[in-house]
Amino acid sequence: MLVYVTGPENRITIEDTGFFLDFSPVEGEPGRIEVDVRPPGTPPPTFDVGVRVDARGCLGAVRMKGCTFLAIVVPPVDSIGCEDEDVEQVREVLFYCLEGGHLPLARTPAHPCYHLRKILTDGSFYYSKTFDLTSRLATRIKAQNQLAEACTPIARADAPEPAPTPSYHEGTREFVWNTHILRPLRALRDSLDPQVQSAFDSRSFILPVIQGFYGASEVTLGAEKVMLAVISRRGWARAGTRFLKRGIDDAGNVANFAETETILQTRDKTLSFVQVRGSVPLIWTEVPHWHGPVEVHLTEPVDAVSLPPLLSHFRWLVKEYSEVHIYNLLSDLPTGSLAAEALLGQAYSAILSLAQAKDPNLADKVIYEAHSIHKDEMVSGGLARVPDIIAQDLEPHVTEFGATIARVDALTGKYSLLAPQKGTFRVNCRDCLDRSNLGEFSISTAMLAQQCQKLGLPSFRGSALETLHRKLFADSGDALAMIYAGSGTISGSFVRTGKTTARQMAENAANSEKREIQALLHDKDKNRATEILTGQYKKSEPPPVFVIKAPSRPSRGTKSAPRLRLF
Numbered sequence: 001m002l003v004y005v006t007g008p009e010n011r012i013t014i015e016d017t018g019f020f021l022d023f024s025p026v027e028g029e030p031g032r033i034e035v036d037v038r039p040p041g042t043p044p045p046t047f048d049v050g051v052r053v054d055a056r057g058c059l060g061a062v063r064m065k066g067c068t069f070l071a072i073v074v075p076p077v078d079s080i081g082c083e084d085e086d087v088e089q090v091r092e093v094l095f096y097c098l099e100g101g102h103l104p105l106a107r108t109p110a111h112p113c114y115h116l117r118k119i120l121t122d123g124s125f126y127y128s129k130t131f132d133l134t135s136r137l138a139t140r141i142k143a144q145n146q147l148a149e150a151c152t153p154i155a156r157a158d159a160p161e162p163a164p165t166p167s168y169h170e171g172t173r174e175f176v177w178n179t180h181i182l183r184p185l186r187a188l189r190d191s192l193d194p195q196v197q198s199a200f201d202s203r204s205f206i207l208p209v210i211q212g213f214y215g216a217s218e219v220t221l222g223a224e225k226v227m228l229a230v231i232s233r234r235g236w237a238r239a240g241t242r243f244l245k246r247g248i249d250d251a252g253n254v255a256n257f258a259e260t261e262t263i264l265q266t267r268d269k270t271l272s273f274v275q276v277r278g279s280v281p282l283i284w285t286e287v288p289h290w291h292g293p294v295e296v297h298l299t300e301p302v303d304a305v306s307l308p309p310l311l312s313h314f315r316w317l318v319k320e321y322s323e324v325h326i327y328n329l330l331s332d333l334p335t336g337s338l339a340a341e342a343l344l345g346q347a348y349s350a351i352l353s354l355a356q357a358k359d360p361n362l363a364d365k366v367i368y369e370a371h372s373i374h375k376d377e378m379v380s381g382g383l384a385r386v387p388d389i390i391a392q393d394l395e396p397h398v399t400e401f402g403a404t405i406a407r408v409d410a411l412t413g414k415y416s417l418l419a420p421q422k423g424t425f426r427v428n429c430r431d432c433l434d435r436s437n438l439g440e441f442s443i444s445t446a447m448l449a450q451q452c453q454k455l456g457l458p459s460f461r462g463s464a465l466e467t468l469h470r471k472l473f474a475d476s477g478d479a480l481a482m483i484y485a486g487s488g489t490i491s492g493s494f495v496r497t498g499k500t501t502a503r504q505m506a507e508n509a510a511n512s513e514k515r516e517i518q519a520l521l522h523d524k525d526k527n528r529a530t531e532i533l534t535g536q537y538k539k540s541e542p543p544p545v546f547v548i549k550a551p552s553r554p555s556r557g558t559k560s561a562p563r564l565r566l567f
Contacts, residue, residue, distance in 0.1 A: 002053065003053040003072055005051040006048060010100055013047060014058065014205070020038035024549070033545065053072075055204075058205050059073060059093065059182070060178045062113075062543070062544075063543065065112040067100075068544040070096045073093055073127075087127070088126065088127055115525050124479060125177065125209045125210070126214045127208065134172045134208050134210055136404075138272065138404045138417075141404075175210050175233035175236075176236075177234070188546040210233045213232040213479040216228065219464040221463055224266060227265040228472065229261075230262055233260075236533075237251070242431060242486075248313060249283075252309045256432045259276050260277070260444075262448065264448065266457070272405075273444060275424055275425045275427060280330070283299040283306050284299065284344065293338075293340065294340045296344050303354055311358065314352075318361065318362065325366075325369065325397050325401075326352070327394070327425050328349075328368070329370075329436060330344060330345040330429055349370070367397075371390065373438065373439075376389050383438075386442070387445060394443055398446045400422065401425075402419060405418045433484060434477075434481070437480070445466075470497070485515045488511050
């Protein structure tokens with residue numbers, strides 16, 4: 001993909017393999033942009049190029065301080081995928097003003113998009129051009145089969161008209177982090193003729209990204225090479241920073257929601273195991289205290305205020321993941337600095353019981369279990385045995401849920417489903433960071449140990465695969481914690497090594513201090529920028545409107561190719 005900056009007005013044109021989009025503001029109508037759409041096979045627009053920039057794709061469009069900006073991913077990018085599933089990490093984003101004036105690089109605080117760029121270039125955003133990174137394996141297989149079915153010829157002459165071929169360029173909406181700022185481009189795309197839409201979709205004019213983590217690597221297990229990946233996809237609907245976004249909103253979206261997928265790929269099979277984490281799904285807030293007891297406020301009356309959104313939340317989870325096993329890791333100690341956690345956990349259990357009484361499907365599909373890691377530490381003398389305790393506690397449920405297992409066709413690369421995952425674990429603590437990551441790591445460990453045995457692979461315990469799994473889960477936990485709280489996880493070093501040392505305890509103290517600094521100095525700006533990106537900010541300017549420019553016939557003698565002048 002290429003970005004051209006042209007003429008004295010610094011007009012913006014983007015091109016991807018012969019498909020041009022030429023943007024020009026509509027005079028007297030701020031936020032309204034005409035787009036000259038030139039697909040392959042039509043004459044390209046005519047312009048003098050001032051600057052040409054290599055790019056990877058378009059993240060969307062946003063209005064800031066009276067100007068419409070196009071957000072473009074540019075090199076450098078880090079390629080971190082395996083084999084034919086290439087994944088790239090966003091490292092730089094340029095904001096091109098479509099209404100003149102601002103420079104594209106938003107590195108100075110005076111630039112309208114400065115805080116947006118800080119978020120988008122912090123290393124937490126990923127995309128793929130070879131597969132749908134926003135969707136877990138089970139969803140990708142379902143999409144593949146629906147597409148194949150829609151394209152199958154109809155044999156009967158009197159059969160109804162076939163449904164339109166499904167379009168999957170949108171990905172899984174809950175995890176496409178730039179859903180909001182992509183809307184102007186999606187609306188432009190939807191107004192095109194079907195043939196032009198198809199050409200549009202095969203370009204990078206719409207580049208869905210996830211926020212969270214992607215890590216993958218190959219190791220040798222016995223005589224076989226296997227690939228292990230961990231993907232964490234954060235939800236955007238109630239995204240924000242730690243103390244400014246807690247609990248649930250009226251629509252059933254919870255703060256710090258993330259889906260984490262563990263993928264194991266052998267010579268002929270691919271295995272996927274999915275867990276989710278998210279804030280306690282009640283309406284509550286926390287007053288920041290760096291020392292002393294935790295202070296939590298539940299909005300009263302709890303049943304009347306929190307029951308409707310909690311119902312919405314769990315109905316969506318059941319629809320998406322079938323059975324849901326809640327694993328609540330809040331402290332249950334009635335006294336001490338975490339006594340407020342015990343009250344929050346009691347309210348969670350009580351409101352969930354009301355929801356299950358109201359909806360029999362939730363009573364059938366949702367299991368609630370509370371587990372105190374702090375008690376485990378006191379009984380066993382530290383963290384060392386905690387993963388085994390959790391694994392033993394949940395092993396029957398891990399066995400019951402299983403994992404999505406698919407066979408991969410070596411020629412076509414298509415999946416055939418062998419077994420589905422039958423349910424998921426919903427893990428939480430107060431922040432859904434440290435204890436939650438330790439809990440999810442322990443569950444994923446139990447799953448891999450079981451599945452390696454079922455697949456006839458060598459033992460997971462003590463293998464290079466176990467070491468890689470520790471590393472990827474620690475990296476994922478640190479990435480999610482950095483986004484929400486401004487530091488790595490408190491339990492990250494233990495997850496990575498399986499040991500607790502004096503040095504690691506010092507690192508934990510440093511991470512706690514970083515979180516205090518984040519909350520005091522940076523949370524407000526970061527939270528506002530996050531809300532602007534995700535469409536939550538109530539004072540945002542209206543989104544821009546892209547309209548197709550009416551075609552005009554070029555006069556005789558007009559050059560139809562761009563004239564390139566680089567500097």
